[in-house]
Amino acid sequence: MKSVTVYDIAKEANVSVATVSRVLNNTAPVKASTRERIQSLINKYQFQPNALARSLIKKVTGMIGIILPDITNPFFPEVLAGLEQEARKQGYTFFLCDTGSSNLDIKEQYKRETQYLNILMEKQVDGIIMIGGRIDLHKCSKEMAKEVAEINKRVPLVFINGNLPGAKFHRVVIDEEAGGRMVTEHLIGLGHRDIAFIGGYSQMSNTVERLQGFRMAMERAGLPVREEWIDHGGFSVQRGKNMMGRLLEMDTVPTAVVCANDLVGIGAIKAAVKSGLQVPRDVSITGVDGVPLAASVIPELTTMSLRCLELGRAAASVLHGLISKSGDVQTLTILQPELVIRESTSVPMQKEA
Amino acid sequence: MKSVTVYDIAKEANVSVATVSRVLNNTAPVKASTRERIQSLINKYQFQPNALARSLIKKVTGMIGIILPDITNPFFPEVLAGLEQEARKQGYTFFLCDTGSSNLDIKEQYKRETQYLNILMEKQVDGIIMIGGRIDLHKCSKEMAKEVAEINKRVPLVFINGNLPGAKFHRVVIDEEAGGRMVTEHLIGLGHRDIAFIGGYSQMSNTVERLQGFRMAMERAGLPVREEWIDHGGFSVQRGKNMMGRLLEMDTVPTAVVCANDLVGIGAIKAAVKSGLQVPRDVSITGVDGVPLAASVIPELTTMSLRCLELGRAAASVLHGLISKSGDVQTLTILQPELVIRESTSVPMQKEA
DNA sequence: TTGAAAGCGCTAACAT
DNA sequence: ATGTTAGCGCTTTCAA
Numbered sequence: 001m002k003s004v005t006v007y008d009i010a011k012e013a014n015v016s017v018a019t020v021s022r023v024l025n026n027t028a029p030v031k032a033s034t035r036e037r038i039q040s041l042i043n044k045y046q047f048q049p050n051a052l053a054r055s056l057i058k059k060v061t062g063m064i065g066i067i068l069p070d071i072t073n074p075f076f077p078e079v080l081a082g083l084e085q086e087a088r089k090q091g092y093t094f095f096l097c098d099t100g101s102s103n104l105d106i107k108e109q110y111k112r113e114t115q116y117l118n119i120l121m122e123k124q125v126d127g128i129i130m131i132g133g134r135i136d137l138h139k140c141s142k143e144m145a146k147e148v149a150e151i152n153k154r155v156p157l158v159f160i161n162g163n164l165p166g167a168k169f170h171r172v173v174i175d176e177e178a179g180g181r182m183v184t185e186h187l188i189g190l191g192h193r194d195i196a197f198i199g200g201y202s203q204m205s206n207t208v209e210r211l212q213g214f215r216m217a218m219e220r221a222g223l224p225v226r227e228e229w230i231d232h233g234g235f236s237v238q239r240g241k242n243m244m245g246r247l248l249e250m251d252t253v254p255t256a257v258v259c260a261n262d263l264v265g266i267g268a269i270k271a272a273v274k275s276g277l278q279v280p281r282d283v284s285i286t287g288v289d290g291v292p293l294a295a296s297v298i299p300e301l302t303t304m305s306l307r308c309l310e311l312g313r314a315a316a317s318v319l320h321g322l323i324s325k326s327g328d329v330q331t332l333t334i335l336q337p338e339l340v341i342r343e344s345t346s347v348p349m350q351k352e353a
Numbered sequence: 354m355k356s357v358t359v360y361d362i363a364k365e366a367n368v369s370v371a372t373v374s375r376v377l378n379n380t381a382p383v384k385a386s387t388r389e390r391i392q393s394l395i396n397k398y399q400f401q402p403n404a405l406a407r408s409l410i411k412k413v414t415g416m417i418g419i420i421l422p423d424i425t426n427p428f429f430p431e432v433l434a435g436l437e438q439e440a441r442k443q444g445y446t447f448f449l450c451d452t453g454s455s456n457l458d459i460k461e462q463y464k465r466e467t468q469y470l471n472i473l474m475e476k477q478v479d480g481i482i483m484i485g486g487r488i489d490l491h492k493c494s495k496e497m498a499k500e501v502a503e504i505n506k507r508v509p510l511v512f513i514n515g516n517l518p519g520a521k522f523h524r525v526v527i528d529e530e531a532g533g534r535m536v537t538e539h540l541i542g543l544g545h546r547d548i549a550f551i552g553g554y555s556q557m558s559n560t561v562e563r564l565q566g567f568r569m570a571m572e573r574a575g576l577p578v579r580e581e582w583i584d585h586g587g588f589s590v591q592r593g594k595n596m597m598g599r600l601l602e603m604d605t606v607p608t609a610v611v612c613a614n615d616l617v618g619i620g621a622i623k624a625a626v627k628s629g630l631q632v633p634r635d636v637s638i639t640g641v642d643g644v645p646l647a648a649s650v651i652p653e654l655t656t657m658s659l660r661c662l663e664l665g666r667a668a669a670s671v672l673h674g675l676i677s678k679s680g681d682v683q684t685l686t687i688l689q690p691e692l693v694i695r696e697s698t699s700v701p702m703q704k705e706a
Numbered sequence: 707t708t709g710a711a712a713g714c715g716c717t718a719a720c721a722t
Numbered sequence: 723a724t725g726t727t728a729g730c731g732c733t734t735t736c737a738a
Contacts, residue, residue: 003507005715016725021717031723046503051475052409053715057730061405063448063476072434072645077424084424084451093472095416096449098437119446122404123416150399154356237649266649273651292425296590296619297650298626358731369709374733384707406731410714709738714731721726 004045013038024049055124064092064319065120067113069101069132073235073263074291075308079131079160082312090320095120099133110134110144117151127156127319135162138205142166156322160315161206161306170322172315172333176206179304179337180213183286184258186302186339188221191347192256192284196229198243198268199260207232207260210288214258229254240267241274248275255283255348262287262294265301269344280346290340299343307335357398366391377402408477417445417672418473420466422454422485426588426616427644428661432484432513435665443673448473452486463487463497470504480509480672488515491558495519509675513668514559514659523675525668525686529559532657532690533566536639537611539655539692541574544700545609545637549582551596551621552613560585560613563641567611582607593620594627601628608636608701615640615647618654622697633699643693652696660688 006024010017015034022028023038030038041047055061064087068076084094097116101109113133120128128151134144149167151157158170187195197214200207211230218225228250231243240263247253248271259265265287269279277283279299287294290305314333321329359377363370368387375381376391383391394400408414417440421429437447450469454462466486473481481504487497502520504510511523533550540548550567553560564583571578581603584596593616600606601624612618618640622632630636632652640647643658667686674682 003715006717007715017716018718018726019724022724025717027717029723034723048471048475050409050477050715051472052405052414052477053730054717055730056403056405056409056715056732057717059730071424071430071437074427074430074646077427077430080449081425081451081453081455084449084453093476094449096433096437096447098434100434100437102434118401119404122401123446124403124405237645263649270649270651292590293427293646293649296616296623296646298623356731359733360731370732371709371711371734372707375708378733380733382707387707403731406714407733408714409716409731410733412714707738710736712733712735714733716730717728719726719728722724 004047006049009038009041009045009047013041061124061126062092063095063123063125064127064129065095065097065116065123065125066129066131067097067099067116067120067133069099069109071096071098072102074293075261075289075306076131078291078308079312082309083129083316084312085309086313086316087320090316092126092320095123095125101133114147117147121151121155125155126323127158129158129160129315129319130162131160132162135159135164136204136206138203138208140164156319158315158319158322160311163205168331170318170329170331172311172318172335174306174311174335174337176209177213177216179288179306180210180258181217182213182337182339183288183302183304184214184217186341187256187258187284187286187345188217188223190256190284190345193223194252194254195223195256195258196226196231196247196254197258197260198231198233198247199235199240199264200232201234202232210260232260235261235263237263237267237270240264241271242267244268244271245275248272248277253283256345257283257285259285259287262289262291262301262303265294265303265344266297269297269299269301280344282349284345284348286345288337290338295342302342302345303340305338305340307338310335357400359402362391362394362398362400366394414477414479415445416448416476416478417480417482418448418450418469418476418478419482419484420450420452420469420473420486422452422462424449424451425455427646428614428642428659429484431644431661432665435662436482436669437665438662439666439669440673443669445479445673448476448478454486467500470500474504474508478508479676480511482511482513482668482672484513484515488512488517489557489559491556491561493517509672511668511672511675513664516558521684523671523682523684525664525671525688527659527664527688527690529562530566530569532641532659533563533611534570535566535690535692536641536655536657537567537570539694540609540611540637540639540698541570541576543609543637543698546576547605547607548576548609548611549579549584549600549607550611550613551584551586551600552588552593552617553585554587555585563613585613588614588616590616590620590623593617594624595620597621597624598628601625601630606636609698610636610638612638612640615642615644615654615656618647618656618697619650622650622652622654633697635702637698637701639698641690643691648695655695655698656693658691658693660691663688
């Protein structure tokens with residue numbers, strides 16, 4: 001299984017390795033006849049230069065690492081697709097590091113992030129993108145933040161939708177608060193006054209911010225926020241079902257429910273339907289994320305599009321800027337979410353009596 | 354930005370690089386005091402050995418490449434998760450190569466497969482996993498097949514759910530035909546006689562096989578297959594909608610529809626509901642894949658689970674066997690799909706008249 | 707227990 | 723236009 005090297009090619013072509021390298025990289029003129037001779041040998045042996053050796057000397061690998069919590073959550077593949085689209089143009093290849101939050105206790109997840117961060121460093125990636133995990137924590141521990149800050153000094157790093165204290169990171173984020181606010185305003189505009197907010201985790205900044213937006217919209221409209229209608233308990237369909245179920249058992253129920261993400265929104269719809277309610281006739285429900293899935297349910301979910309693809313593309317482009325030191329890279333890129341009105345929201349039913 | 358190397362550590366510790374390497378790899382006894390001295394330097398500088406240099410000499414990279422057509426299709430992340438779970442145990446890292454079929458013409462996609470195949474070879478991955486793309490073709494061109502066969506000679510390669518002529522590849526597959534058969538039998542068992550099959554592509558082997566299973570079940574039950582009720586036109590929700598819409602405009606409509614995958618199934622449900630039908634009361638609908646999404650729609654989709662996670666895990670384990678030459682690797686691993694009965698199927702309505 | 711030295715496969719001066 | 727040679731950062735004989 002001896003693989004062929006530039007030396008083999010050089011010998012058979014009666015040239016030096018330097019010349020072979022030259023035709024490989026087009027880095028200096030080579031006589032046409034020589035070049036052809038070499039090229040045909042390359043084809044003959046299907047020679048592929050060893051990227052390890054090349055990178056070792058060039059100090060560039062063309063690899064970027066992406067660390068995310070759960071590839072199974074449709075939000076991430078969507079972002080990933082955007083990342084890929086942009087990064088491929090620049091010739092990068094991806095290391096996918098899934099810390100597998102879905103079936104892990106949280107500490108284990110952060111440990112994996114650390115592991116992957118180290119592995120990526122060792123593999124000499126040109127840059128790293130982080131999304132989810134510890135950077136989504138509303139209050140991240142000093143040590144965990146420090147680890148990342150340390151990495152940030154050594155290699156280009158960009159966050160998607162998150163942040164960490166103790167250093168200025170390059171970030172591409174969606175305006176979460178605006179998202180929470182806009183979707184709530186949509187509901188208020190429809191005539192709703194009794195609105196709940198469910199889903200997410202109170203220790204995560206996206207949840208905090210979306211809720212913040214929700215409160216702001218309510219306040220501006222002069223509507224009271226009923227704290228018993230605010231429930232954090234996760235981001236999955238199942239959790240959404242549970243939370244909505246709980247809501248529906250209360251003495252007074254809201255006419256509209258803002259869900260922290262699309263999955264919860266879908267769960268909420270399922271719970272509502274199961275309770276014999278019609279959506280949106282009896283209760284309006286909204287999500288946040290804008291994953292394709294949200295358009296696949298019945299009724300189609302009104303949601304805030306977090307513009308996943310663009311998020312991914314923007315992050316890739318910022319990272320590329322950092323890697324290629326093109327000077328003009330923004331530290332903070334903020335994208336505005338977009339309200340997508342579909343079928344799960346409508347005017348509230350007339351209050352009886 | 355000079356990164357520290359074994360030489361730096363060695364010098365400061367007054368030892369040779371060989372000794373540093375020894376403590377790094379635990380490859381030979383080192384005096385405790387020396388080891389400590391070195392270790393503390395490693396910590397002090399947060400030294401991380403350069404994996405490129407290491408791999409260059411060891412000829413093992415711990416990297417495996419996975420080539421897939423569209424990370425955005427929920428089937429693939431699911432498989433990927435299984436792959437990760439298993440491969441991580443073995444210490445592998447992933448190159449994700451998305452050929453991005455979703456927004457590409459088909460030739461472009463195959464070109465990307467070729468590109469990625471080459472890149473992966475250059476990066477010296479320890480192994481490659483292919484899923485989707487050309488290996489799903491019912492009849493793949495000689496040249497495209499040859500390319501892959503060539504790769505197969507040089508590096509461990511395993512296919513998930515696919516095959517190619519001209520060589521014996523290591524494969525982990527689901528029994529597609531059984532899937533088509535079982536889901537159809539379920540419908541027949543319920544009392545359906547007028548059953549359609551929609552979705553997929555006639556040039557793809559998974560579609561051909563699922564349809565084959567469908568026909569077999571029908572035949573065994575002595576039921577006629579109406580060719581006008583067989584429609585291939587894709588794997589997406591939108592396509593499912595279209596195909597179902599067409600079906601519903603026919604003079605006679607089926608009482609049950611077998612869809613080639615879950616996405617099409619969901620589209621079919623949407624089209625049916627839009628036409629004022631109730632699922633499953635008026636028409637039963639089934640999918641194939643068993644992605645979580647299928648349990649999120651209303652009504653929840655009856656489907657054949659392709660056991661994505663296990664598929665991924667099995668593939669990873671076969672690949673690991675190949676890489677570590679543990680001798681006992683099966684060339685062909687067949688998994689049986691599993692019928693998951695949910696809410697989208699029921700006994701047919703009584704024929705009027 | 708430790709060191710010296712020879713590479714792994716490639717690129718990049720520096721010569722010619 | 724082409725060859726020589728010195729590394730890139732590490733592991734691994736072979737000696738000591």
